[in-house]
Structure formats: structure tokens, C-alpha cells
Amino acid sequence: MAENQGNANGSQKIYDEHVPEIKFTKLFINGEFVDSIKGRTFETIDPRNGRVSARVAEGDKEDVDLAVQAARQAFDHGPWPRMPGYQRARIMSKFADLIEENIDELAALDTIDAGKLFGMGKTMDIPHAATCLRFYAGAADKIHGEVLKMSRELHGYTLMEPIGVVGHIIPWNFPTSMFFMKVAPAMAAGCTMIVKPAEQTPLSALFYADLAKKAGVPDGVINVVTGFGSTAGAAITNHMDIDMVSFTGSTEVGRIVMQAAATSNLKQVSLELGGKSPLMIFDDADLDTATDLALIGILYNKGEICVAGSRVYVQEGIYEEFKKKLVAKAKAWPVGDPFDPKVQQGPQVDKQQFEKILSYIEHGKREGGTLLTGGERLGTEGYYIQPTIFTNVKEDNVIVKDEIFGPVMSLMKFKTVEEAIKRANDTRYGLAAGIVTKNIDVANTVSRSIRAGIIWINCYFAFDNDCPYGGYKMSGFGRDLGLDALHKYLHVKSVVTPLYNSPWL
């Protein structure tokens, strides 16, 4: 236990100067911050210590109705879809600039809400929100339909039209990145939207709503309704006047979202769901690179990431040595207060997740897995868990099958490329996969063979604004990021008219 101790205990006293004043706690509807109609609020908790950071308006169905009305009005009659893409882009660029002016405060909000590393927020999550906006701002004036090759005397073309009012339901693990992964392409497309942030992490989304208004986003284009999935979330997914719902979260809730869409107005759905992504390390891999990738693959953001490399397959030739190095590095992994710049891992997001992860660890032990390191909570306060590695587990063990969403790795051995492919694909998920090898044939064969939306070869978490990602199988459908995400928010309309005396067809 001693190896992983950062300063998980009593640290809030040291770092409280980073904790910002909470400015926005109300719903953001039609350009205004408003109380929920019922006047209810809920607590948002600092996972470093379990204390209440703020009370936030609890949106419910009536509030969602108001938000949808505002978004509908903004779409049907407002300037947003009617202005040139370039003008939308200018507003989005301004939005990006405003984010860059508020990096510290936004990073701190995500840290006290989600337990995320403050340093990572300042250098990655928040700046990347700005680059994401700029990327899609640059795409807003490049939305091309096509002129078609009709088979007779007809002139045909396609119009790429904004899909309309979009509901975004986003998770708590990347409150900022997820917000912009959804909002930025939908804005570029000309859609209007209702965003429901996770109830664990409502704070930064409200801050972004305020920045959006300051940047000149017209009222009603972005509405933020904070609240719970079973109420506000359900109101969005069941709404008869929302044209599309874009959800990121667990596979279980994704199923509910899709059912709600099916039983309401058949709104379009895109789902980014769970994963149990394999990282395959072959005999020729450089061990230092491989262990670093494996470790960051499961411990980044405390394992609370849908693409976590939670199943690590190592070829038998290097397995023992790999294991030794990996465990040593895991034990030295600094866990503690996420404001501490030396710390690599903060607390899990909340008590529920914390307990779920610990129960999976217990399950792993009961099923006969060998615990190589970790397996316990760290400290006595907050929701810290030790980096945990199991071995001697198989694809039918619960901890290998289920998405744990915590710092718990299943380490397994394989003999051949074919075996690695077969076992890596033996999952209901298909979000991501990692390959560590210098052999180009192995890399190419495995890349095509794995049924997953993104493959990282000799790297991991190599996200990029231009690089789409999303799921195969029960990891969902639709893509976030890249121009694919933009197209998700566009309808294709074909227009056809007869053509007379054309000199060519």
C-alpha cells in the first residue's frame, strides 16, 4: 500500500486555494440562467473528500420541455441555421478564445467535480476544448453536398441540412471533452441543442453555457439542463420534438436511450457506450514502451474512460518480464489529491463508482484471479483506489467481461497472433484496441481483424480532432470527432429536377 501513497489524506487543506467560487448553478435555458420549475436542487460532491461543492438546479421534464421549446424556436426561426457557416465559425472561434481565457477556473471545476487531475485539465482537457471548437469552426464552411450522376435526363444534388434539435447526454468522466465532442460538431452543422451533463459533474457545462452566450451564440441554440438520467435524461430521450439524441455513457443506459427513442418519435440516436478494450503486446515489443502504454491505458483518468485498455494480452515470450516491470511501475504510480502536480491518479468520481470498483475487485479475487498489486482503497477519506492488476483470469471471468471503469487491469498471456485476435474479439464490446509490435504484418493483420472503432498501434489514447472514434458491437454506433461526427448532425436531402437539352449526362 505504501508504494501508491500520494497525499490522499487531508490534502484538501493544502489545495483549497485552487477551488474556485462556483458561479453558475442554475439551468441555462434560452440564454438565461433559471431555477428549475419545481425549484429543486441537488448536491454536487467533491470526490476528494465527499463534501458538497454546490447545490445545482435539478432539471426535470418541464424544464426539458422549456429547453426544447427554446431550441425549437432557435432552429425554426432563429438566426443560427440561417447564418453562413463562416459566421457560425466566427462565433465558435470566439467561444474557443473565451475558453482559453478561463483555463484554470474550468480545470479546477472539473477537478472538484470529477476528481480529475488539475494539471491534466489545464494542459489537455480545457485547451483541447478550444482546439475542438476551432476544428469544427473550420469545418462549418466546408459542408458539401454532392451533385449526382443521374441515369437519365435529371439534375440531382444533395443538400446537407442540419438535423434540427439535438439532445446531448454526456457522462461525468470527461465533463469538458465530452461537452465539446458533442456540442462543437452540432454547432458547426447548424443544429440547436439541449445538453444534459452528468449529475456528478454539472459545473463546467454551466460555465460553458455562459461563455457561449458571451461569444455570441444566439439564445436557445445551446441549453443546459442539469439533472438526473431517470428524469431529465428520460425527458430528452422520450421527447417528441427532439430530432436526435446523442448519448455517451454506459451500455445499459444506452439501451434505455434507444428504447425511449423507439417508443417516442423514432428520433435518430448515436451511442458511445462502454468498452473492454484489449491491448495486445507482442514478443518483439519494446518492454519499456509496452509497460508504459499498458499502465497509462488502464490508469489514465483513474480508469474512468470508455476506451481504457482494461484487458492486456501479452505474448508468452515476454510475459514474465513484462509482468515484473509492470507491477513495479504500478506500485510507484502516485495516487492522491488531483491538485497535486506530482499525482497521476485522483479519486474515483463518487461513492457509488468507488464501491462498484471495490466490489469488482472482490469478485475477481473470489473467481480465482491472482492479485498482482493493489486491490484496496487508498487512505480513509475520499474515493481513492490503488492501481490494481489481476492475472490468471480468463474471458469468462466477470472482471474480464465487464467494464469496471476503474484502475483495474486484467493481465493475460497468449501464444499466437491468431489466439490474440480471437480472445481480443471475445467481448460484447468493440470500442478500441491497442497493438504493440514493430512487425508491420502483425500490426496490419491485427488492425483489420479487431472488431473495434479505433486501433492504436504503438500508442494509446491517441485522440485527435480529425480522428473519428466510436463503437462496434455493444459499444454503440455513430462516431464522435472527425468529420464523421459532423455528418452525424446533418440530414441528407436529395433534390431532383428534369433536365432539358443537356449537352452531357
Next chain:
Amino acid sequence: MVLMSMHEQTRPDQRETYKIPGLSEYSFTSDVDRRREIYRSKRDRFGSTQMAARKLLLLSRYSSAHLRSIGSVSLLLNLSFFHLSFAFAKSLSKMATEAHHQCRSCGWARGFGSYSSSSGVDEPIIPSVKITDTQLLIDGKFVDAASGKTFPTLDPRTGDVITHVAEGDAEDVDRAVAAARKAFDEGPWPRMTAYERSRILLRFADLLEKHNDDLAAIETWDNGKPYKQAAEDEIPSIVRLMRYYAGWVDKIHGLTVPADGQYHAQTLHEPIGVVGQIVPWNFPLLMFAWKIGPALACGNTVVLKTAELTPLSALYAARLLHEAGLPPGVLNIISGFGSTAGSALSSHMDVNKLAFTGSTETGRTVLDLAAKSNLKPVTLELGGKSPFIVCKDADIDQAVELAHIALFYNQGQCCAAGSRTFVHESVYDEFVEKARARATKRVVGDPFKPEVEQGPQIDNGQFEKIRTYIKSGIESGATLECGGERYGSKGYFIQPTVFSNVQDDMLIAEDEIFGPVQTVSKFKDLDEVIRRANNSRYGLAAGVFTQNIDTANTLARALKVGTVWINCYHIIHAALPFGGYKMSGFGREKGEYSLRNYLQVKAVVIPLKNPAWL
């Protein structure tokens, strides 16, 4: 702000006007003054004559019943075709100019209206902008030409010298190409992330926006275009274009490619290397932006030669681009002449790609030099004689206004000018009457005045060439509805001129005049107008005016041109590709298409072992 200060400097119109019965309100100073001005206003440098070089205009005695000469001698130019060397063109232009001056100008009349005038340019408004950059830009530094030579750049309102600019030649081109080569082979530009390149272009756009008024003032001063047009249309459109390309930088996609067997195949879209670009004088900064935007977005390095008539604005903008963070050597600018610097760039063995905008004749030379040197790929945006077709169901008032703008915008110095106006016979008379009325109302004068719609032509060579064409139009029997003369007595102003009853085989209907000369002809049916519109060696653009969707669709496909504007004209947006059919050139600028000019496509193929699918 600049505009305000210029207003303050504006003086009341002190010009004397002489009203001659039956003529428009011309202003003449005395013959002596006129001669003096003639001798002062020589400006026969290569660029000004590259237009004139397409055809030699020979002087011949002119006499015609429906013209009335004002001067003691009436001469008009006949036209014959010669392909000229640049030097020859230069001397010819001088000859034409002198001959013209000797015989003095003639005027003619046919019920002229009264031209709207602003004021003359006897007291030209001097903009407050400071010209700071007059040297060559090589490897991130402003330097003198190797030869130490300079040339003057003139104010087309008066022919006066604005400043002297370093005159680049082959040696300077060599230095610039070497800098661009180093910047491409070893420098950070192609190696930095696309996002970083994009940010530099975005910062450049912000700086251009900030210096909008100064850039516009330089543009007007050097080129003579209306300040309002430069400040409100052109510079903002350049800002917008830079942001457009900044948005492309991180979205330049290769493809993964289906193979016919067990192969993994993909294409890499790589920057092509050192790019040579030659831009014209009619839209100096806009053409600069059209060229460097896609080249830089794709990660290339550039050597750009500005037109010798308008070298100033690109240097100013390039300084801003370096302020925005462009690494040295990525953009090099050579001021100089076509026959020297332009030719050196076109024939350079270490330039990987050439892009040229200018006349069809010079385009031919450029292509020839590329062929004779290292076979560098070339894109050409050349001349045009674009039809503007007014169908019988068109809204005539709108059509008249658009046809007017289509031709007269930028003093008629647009490659896409709607210079052949075809009007359906059922609305022809009404159209001609209204077109004449509109042209007569066009406000000509000092382009720094906000009410002025039309400034001077770029230089004496163009000025004389246009007047020669006007005379040719009259001689060949077209009806001069209005205009036809110089405007004022100083600088290179020409009256908005409208010809009706123009026949397709007249020179004014065949050649690119590049001046404020509208030619109107009559047509009967759609097939006829398609045939006639396409009966041109050019194919840059066309305007179609109709309310009928079927007519619009038929014409859109039938016209052999790179752009068809339906019920609009001169819509030049960032995402819209622009370029020519036939002898108007090849390649497209702007839009996604423009990126193709500046990318190499590399296919990468590798065998696949046991692929899960193909």
C-alpha cells in the same frame, strides 16, 4: 479612420468643364496642359504591355460618318494579331501611346447622357498610410535586389510616382527559391502540426482585419480601384479566405484504398514543395491570397512574384504574416517584371509547381517555360470574355444592374467580367436604353472618394489599349450608346462605355478588353445563344438571367465555362472553385479544389497477411 481623414482632405471640385453641345460633359484642360500631362504620364513597363502584347494595334487613318472628331486629326487603330516578345510589346505600346497622343483624342456622339462625376483628380486625395515595405522579401528579411535596381510604382490617378520598389531579377529569384527550398526541406513549416499552421493563418487573418484600412488604402493608391470596394469587399474577403484555408489545414485527408488482392493501400496527400506563384495587378492582394492560401495550407513554401504595376500591398501583408508567426523562407516575395523575374521563376529547375494568373498570352509563355525547364505542373487562370445572358423572362431592372456590375466592376479589369451581354430580342430595346442610363450614371473619379464607383485604369498601356478597342468598335459599326472617351484630363480614367448592336465577329466581342466597355447584342432563342456564348476561345464564367428553372439548368450545363452565375454575378466566395475552360486556363482556385493544386498524392501499398476482410 483612414476614410475619415481622407474625407477631410477632399477639396471641392475645382475642375473646369467645357460643355460641348451633343457631347457628354467632358472636361478638358488646354491642349498645352494636356501635352504636358502626356509626357509626364508614361508608364510603359512590361506588365502594362503584356495585355497589349497579345495583339498589335496598328494605327491607321480613321474616318467614319457617324463619328465626329474633336481633335484636328482623327486616327483610329486597326487591329492585327501578332505574338510579341515582351520587349517588342513594350516598344509597340509606347508607339501606340505616342501616336495616339500626337493625333489627340477624338470624341463622338450619339445622344450622350450626362456622366455622374465625383470630382476630378487634379487634387488627388493622398492616403495617410505609410509605405514601409519596398524591398524584396527573401528568407524572412526585406532585402535589396542583388543588382541594387529599383523601379517606380505609379499612382494611376495621376501617373505620379508613389515610391520606388526593389527590382528583382533572376539572381533574386534564385536566392528566394533557395530560401524556400531550405524552409521546405529543413524548416519547421511542413513539420509542425496542422493545427499550428492553422493557428498562424488564423492570426494572419486577425492581423489583416486589424490593418484593413491601411491595406485597402495601399491597394487603391497603387491600383486605382475604389477605396470603398477595397476596404469593404476585398480586404474582408481576404480575411475570410485565410480563415477558410486555416480550416482546411487540419482536414487534408488521404484515402485508404480498396485493393484487388491482399494489400493494404492508402494515399498520402503531401505538400508538393517549393511553389512559384505569379499574380496580376487587377486584384493585387486578393490574387495574392488566392495563391498563398491553399499553398500554405497544404504545407508548401512559396516564391511569389507580384505584378510590377502593383507591388506594394503584398509586401505589407507578408510582413503581417511573419508577425503572425510564419517561419522565415516559407513565403518569399519578388517584385519585378515578367520578362525577368517572372521568367526566371517559371523556368527555375528547383521550383516544383507554378501557378499563374494573368493574360492568356503570358500564360502560354509560362507554360512553355515550365515545359522547357523541369516540367513543373502549372495552373493557369487566364483571360475571359464571359457571356451575360438575359432571357426574355428576366426581371429587366435587375438584369440591367447586374450586367452593369458584371462588366464595370473594378473598372472592367476583371478576368470574369461579363463582357458579352446577350439580350433576348423581346426585351432588347428596353435593356439597351436602361443599360445606357445606368452606365451614364456611373460615378467616375478619385477612387478614394466614397461615392466613386469607378477609378482610373491601371496604366497608360491599358488606357490606350481600351481606347483603341473603343475606336475599333465604332469603326466596325457597333452603336456607341454612351461613353467612348477618356474621363477628365489626367490619369487613366475612361468613361463607362456601352456598345449596342454588337456582332460576334467584331473585335470588341471577341477580345478581352479589360476595361469599362460593355457590348450588348441581341438573340432570338436559347440554342442560338448557347452556340454564340460558347463561340469564344475563352471559358471563364457566364451569367444567366432567367426565372425559368429549366432554362437555367439547360444553360448551366451547356455553357463551356468554369463558373455559371444564375441571377447573380461576381459571387466569389471562399468555398467556390474558380477557373477556366478552354484558353481561360486550367486548374481551380478557392474551395476544396484549390488544395489539389498544391498536394502530391502518394500511394502506399503493403501486403496484408491473413486479412479479416478486403
